[in-house]
Amino acid sequence: MHLPAILPWGAAEGFSKQMLLVIxxxxxxxxxxxMAARKGQLVPGRLQFAGEAAYGFVRNGIAxxxxxxxxxxxxxxxxxxxxxxxxxxxIYGAIPxxxxxxxxxxxxxxxxxxxxxxxxxxxxxxxxxxRYFKLATVPTGVPGYILxxxxxxxxxxxxxxxxxxxxxxxxxxxLAGHLIVMIAGSGIEYLVxxxxxxxxxxxxxxxxxxxxxxxxxxxxxxxxAYVFTLxxxxxxxxxxxxDSH
Amino acid sequence: xxxxxxxxxVEGQSPLVPNPWEMGVVFAGFAVLMYIVVKYVVPxxxxxxxxxxxxxxxxxxxxxKAQAEASAALEEYxxxxxxxxxxxxxxxxxxxxxxxxxxxxxxxxxxxxxxxxTAQAHAAIQSERQAAVVSLRAEVGTLAxxxxxxxxxxxLDDDARSARVxxxxxxxxxxxxxxxxx
Numbered sequence: 174m175h176l177p178a179i180l181p182w183g184a185a186e187g188f189s190k191q192m193l194l195v196i197x198x199x200x201x202x203x204x205x206x207x208m209a210a211r212k213g214q215l216v217p218g219r220l221q222f223a224g225e226a227a228y229g230f231v232r233n234g235i236a237x238x239x240x241x242x243x244x245x246x247x248x249x250x251x252x253x254x255x256x257x258x259x260x261x262x263x264i265y266g267a268i269p270x271x272x273x274x275x276x277x278x279x280x281x282x283x284x285x286x287x288x289x290x291x292x293x294x295x296x297x298x299x300x301x302x303x304r305y306f307k308l309a310t311v312p313t314g315v316p317g318y319i320l321x322x323x324x325x326x327x328x329x330x331x332x333x334x335x336x337x338x339x340x341x342x343x344x345x346x347x348l349a350g351h352l353i354v355m356i357a358g359s360g361i362e363y364l365v366x367x368x369x370x371x372x373x374x375x376x377x378x379x380x381x382x383x384x385x386x387x388x389x390x391x392x393x394x395x396x397x398a399y400v401f402t403l404x405x406x407x408x409x410x411x412x413x414x415x416d417s418h
Numbered sequence: 419x420x421x422x423x424x425x426x427x428v429e430g431q432s433p434l435v436p437n438p439w440e441m442g443v444v445f446a447g448f449a450v451l452m453y454i455v456v457k458y459v460v461p462x463x464x465x466x467x468x469x470x471x472x473x474x475x476x477x478x479x480x481x482x483k484a485q486a487e488a489s490a491a492l493e494e495y496x497x498x499x500x501x502x503x504x505x506x507x508x509x510x511x512x513x514x515x516x517x518x519x520x521x522x523x524x525x526x527x528x529x530x531x532x533x534x535x536t537a538q539a540h541a542a543i544q545s546e547r548q549a550a551v552v553s554l555r556a557e558v559g560t561l562a563x564x565x566x567x568x569x570x571x572x573x574l575d576d577d578a579r580s581a582r583v584x585x586x587x588x589x590x591x592x593x594x595x596x597x598x599x600x
Binding site for chain 2: 188189191192195196198199202203206208210211213214215217221224225228232246249250251253254258278279280283284285288304341348370
């Protein structure tokens with residue numbers, strides 16, 4: 174049911190199952206999209222159509238809708254990679270035998286959020302110069318006497334809290350879902366082995382609950398990949414158009 | 419598995435503390451994926467999209483051109499029809515004018531002819547009359563002489579006889595004339 178970790182997770186060093194899955198996800202995504210995009214027929218085949226639909230979802234549904242303008246294409250590769258990298262790594266948790274969403278290990282979530290954090294700050298500074306930090310922290314149309322309160326709040330919310338929430342949202346949902354499914358599994362295992370027939374029977378209730386949670390978790394896995402990418406697009410858009418916010 | 423959860427919780431390793439090796443693997447993996455996406459996946463998809471858009475726009479342009487050509491041909495056809503109509507009208511008008519001209523000419527010619535014939539007839543009648551007068555004069559003289567001779571030859575004493583002679587003479591003359599007419 175559950176592949177053993179190559180080394181116990183939480184281990185400070187060594188090659189773990191989580192690392193293997195991360196590398197596998199890169200291979201899966203790259204292979205799928207290279208195969209889908211390779212032919213580039215005007216009338217797409219089934220594989221190409223699937224690839225184009227997936228690519229078009231991020232390109233038009235996220236990048237174009239949120240960032241818009243002429244230069245949204247510059248950010249499509251980042252958003253595209255983020256979405257499918259997170260999606261595949263999350264979906265691992267719903268696949269029997271594998272059953273480990275890799276972002277339930279917090280390190281990966283930190284890395285992804287850090288990449289995004291650096292990206293939008295660099296974009297903001299490139300676009301607006303050092304004035305960007307003023308634009309991002311001093312809201313317009315606020316009376317002067319409130320500014321001493323507003324500016325620290327803006328600094329904290331934009332530059333300190335934002336990357337933390339961005340990473341922990343992904344990590345916490347994955348870990349919680351993983352734990353719930355695991356605990357339900359352990360609970361069923363424990364109840365089934367009881368001598369008392371009544372207790373044994375309640376394992377069916379737990380199984381029903383576990384299946385419901387599993388479905389919910391699968392939904393959340395997809396949703397979190399979307400939310401993470403969508404927030405990234407919103408941050409980039411905010412950095413690009415800091416002077417009009 | 420239970421052991422695993424319990425041990426993780428008991429050992430006090432906070433789940434918020436990251437494993438640096440895992441961070442490294444995620445970063446490296448994502449970097450490789452980004453590289454492949456930037457270098458191959460996105461350009462290939464965008465190329466296909468651009469080609470497709472171009473193919474569709476090309477088709478639209480072609481259809482528009484065909485439509486323009488068709489409407490130009492229709493315009494030309496209409497123009498030709500109008501021209502042909504005008505031409506036909508012109509020809510008809512010309513023919514009518516020509517006909518009227520010919521008719522007028524003929525009328526004039528007929529009038530001239532009739533005038534000429536009338537004049538000729540007048541002249542002929544005149545000359546006939548002249549000739550008749552001349553021949554009548556000569557004949558009347560002869561007749562008078564003949565009549566006088568007869569009258570004289572028959573004796574002139576009887577008025578009644580002389581009247582008969584004159585009547586007979588005139589009857590002869592009439593018979594002569596009728597025979598000549600036959």
